[in-house]
Amino acid sequence: MKIPLLTSLNQPELTYLNNAVILKTPRKFLSTIFVLDTGSPSTILGYADAFRLQIPFDSLSKSRIIKLGGRTYQSYSFNRLTFSFRSEEGKLIEENFPASVIRPTSEKESQELSNIPTIIGTDFLKEKKYILYCDMANNIAYLERKD
Amino acid sequence: MRNELQLLSDSIEDLKWFQENSNKITEKYSGKFIAIKNKSIISASLNVNILIDNLEKTGIDSNLVLIKYINRKGEIIIF
Numbered sequence: 001m002k003i004p005l006l007t008s009l010n011q012p013e014l015t016y017l018n019n020a021v022i023l024k025t026p027r028k029f030l031s032t033i034f035v036l037d038t039g040s041p042s043t044i045l046g047y048a049d050a051f052r053l054q055i056p057f058d059s060l061s062k063s064r065i066i067k068l069g070g071r072t073y074q075s076y077s078f079n080r081l082t083f084s085f086r087s088e089e090g091k092l093i094e095e096n097f098p099a100s101v102i103r104p105t106s107e108k109e110s111q112e113l114s115n116i117p118t119i120i121g122t123d124f125l126k127e128k129k130y131i132l133y134c135d136m137a138n139n140i141a142y143l144e145r146k147d
Numbered sequence: 148m149r150n151e152l153q154l155l156s157d158s159i160e161d162l163k164w165f166q167e168n169s170n171k172i173t174e175k176y177s178g179k180f181i182a183i184k185n186k187s188i189i190s191a192s193l194n195v196n197i198l199i200d201n202l203e204k205t206g207i208d209s210n211l212v213l214i215k216y217i218n219r220k221g222e223i224i225i226f
């Protein structure tokens with residue numbers, strides 16, 4: 001089973017490993033973009049996505065301190081998140097996985113955090129047993145799991 | 148709920164369209180948030196909350212469109 005990743009074709013400033021995903025909570029869902037970041041040990045729900053999903057920050061428990069873009073933020077753990085991907089064969093793949101959510105404390109932080117998309121980190125790959133295949137030179141990248 | 152797989156497939160096509168046209172889009176929307184639907188940009192704003200408000204005011208469910216920040220020209224975001 002493979003989940004294709006887009007490698008931004010020939011745009012050098014856009015060479016992130018990314019794709020579209022549907023994020024679901026028990027109450028809401030949305031269509032958004034995720035970035036696969038092997039430099040991140042933690043999966044992070046982007047602030048703009050958390051805002052659109054109306055994540056109830058006040059009911060979440062505090063998690064780790066996260067340094068991002070030169071700033072330090074308190075993160076919160078949100079456990080009721082489902083990622084829906086499209087497989088290479090065009091099927092829906094659903095993965096329940098907890099994400100860290102970062103809560104801004106000022107309008108400036110809110111603006112800065114809004115630029116950062118939802119990030120899938122190495123915790124997701126490890127827990128869900130996905131293998132990352134990446135050949136940037138040939139624009140081929142995907143996540144694969146042997147079922 | 149709208150068919151989930153169809154929504155996801157449409158979003159993937161919209162993201163591919165964005166990436167194929169990113170040079171032109173960056174020229175016009177540098178530093179802004181854009182909303183993409185059906186391979187076109189339906190709204191843009193410097194502030195993502197204002198963008199979402201504008202979509203909702205025009206009857207568009209903001210959760211069914213892709214929202215993306217457009218880097219300023221020459222800018223790279225490292226997470």
